[in-house]
Amino acid sequence: RSGMTLDEIERRLKNPDQAPPSPKQQQQQKQQQRKPEAAAAVVEAPPKKEAPKVEVGQSMGVKRDPMSMIKKASKAPELSQEKRQKQEKPLDFLVQAAAVDPATKWRRVFQLGSKSEILCVVKQPEGVDGPTNISLITDNANHLVLHWGTSKPGSRDWRRPTENIRPEGTVALEGGSACESDFQNCEDAECDVEIAGAKVPLQRITLTIPPGSEDVGGLTFVLRSADQTRWYRDANGNFFIPVPTKRGEEVEATDPMSRFQNDLERNIADAECNHHQWTLMHRYHKAADIINEVLDGFFEVDTTVAMADIYVWLRYSASRQLTWQRNYNTQPRILSAAQERLTHTIARAHSKTTGEAHEWVRLMLSCVGRGGDGQRIRDEILHIMHRNHIPEKKGTWMEEWHQKLHNNTTPDDVPICSAYIAFLEANGDRNAYWRVLSDAGITRQRLESFDRPVVCEPEWFGEGKKDTLIREFRNYLGILKAVHSGADLQAAAGNVGNSLPGNARGHLGYVTTHINSPQILPFLEAAVEAR
Secondary structure, eight states: OTTOOHHHHHHHHHOTTSOOOOHHHHHHHHHHHHHHHHHHHTSOOOOOOOOOOOBOOOOOOOOOOGGGGSOOOOOOOOOOHHHHSOOOOTTHHHHHHHHHOTTEEEEEEEEETTTEEEEEEEEOTTOTTSOEEEEEEEOOSSOEEEEEEEEOTTOOOOBOOOTTTSOTTOEEOTTSSOEEEEOEEOOSGGGOEEETTEEEOOEEEEEEEOTTOTTOOEEEEEEEETTSSOEEOBTTBOEEEEOOOHHHHHHHHHOGGGGSSSHHHHHHHHHHHSOSSEEHHHHHHHHHHHHHHHHTTOSSSOHHHHHHHHHHHHHHHHTTOSOSEESOOBOHHHHHHHHHHHHHHHHHHHHHOOHHHHHHHHHHGGGSOOOOOTHHHHHHHHHHHHHTTOOOOTTSHHHHHHHHHHHHOOTTHHHHHHHHHHHHHTTSOHHHHHHHHHHTTOOHHHHHHSSSOOOSOOOOOOHHHHHHHHHHHHHHHHHHHHHHOTTOHHHHHHHHGGGSOHHHHHHHHHHHHOTTOSBHHHHHHHHHHHO
């Protein structure tokens, strides 16, 4: 029957002779039914339960000797006879000859891609009072052109070389401070090199700096192929060859770079201090290049010392002691690609090192995010704003943070997002927002110092959007952590997935699902067993 409740239908079926209630009686019955519901609605909510007290808990019954958990130094893995022999390279003989020549004042091998090298040697047979001979020899298969200039002592700025320094055939480029000189085929006896029975053609170019050239402190250059299809640089910068002079020795005595113990440390300090444009992206690419150079033996530094130096460098960066952005904006996808490259380089170094160097390399992973889909950082914040009808209005906190994310996302965005979630959960209490930022070491001054500054405080959009925004930004926090947080346990556990053996997977699953559990002992045991 239309408009009748089940109870009314049941009564009519049991008492068919009974007259149906009038509309007024029906209304009174409905009002009486609503009274208990209304009374229940005004019942006070039960008091919040107190957080359970932390307790030891019951052991899982794991019996293990704590001393067995300490990793002992292991010997280098046994290599086959073929791998034990160092691979011979075309320039090896020339490198050894330059090393034993007393006239050699400086030498270095630079990598040109993955298949060729260039040896740069500075010789002064008569000391600093005589001429300086600079020789560049390469086994690159392309015919190369030297794109070069000179620098003053203590500087790496380009200056046009004077004519008495330029080799024959040098072309001075118009509108700049560089010259270009062609490499020539090396026909000398020392260039007669064979690898596996095949002769390797070498190219050479030699420059002579006459005595008394005190204003020449170095040679700055890059290389290009003659057909201009390839350019070669030292990582993302220029190659540099220092030229010893009396004035240069005086400059070096007061040069802060001379205080560093080795070329690796000077290389890092020079990149941090002397680049006008510098961001996390540049630092990650430079770190990857330096790690590869250490593994290939380009620095005359013990591997353990080198890896310790690189870890300290990355640790200073992760703790905000080094600048994260200087005169350059980096899109999220470009930054995440640099992070991913560095992460893969560290993983490669981990497989090629042993002992203490092995541990330093492992610690590097805690200082850099793993990279990933950085474009999602840029896209998802816009989707959140559009789905929740939040306008892109200048002068609001959301728009300022959105602009920062688009132009230069950094690991700071992880605690910023956490602070905004705390703000939402506290029903718009800005004290909760600042409390989370303060715990993460982010001050108002730091927010305002960004190239895209965040000067406003977050706005409250009302109870209607609270739950939706909390859910949206918790998901967004996961995206930020996936890119920026290398030491995030949840992200790491999700990435290894089914690659772990069964027992380890079970212990790790217990840890990730009991992070807030008050039962301490079983949690620690599971963590130790998973490790």
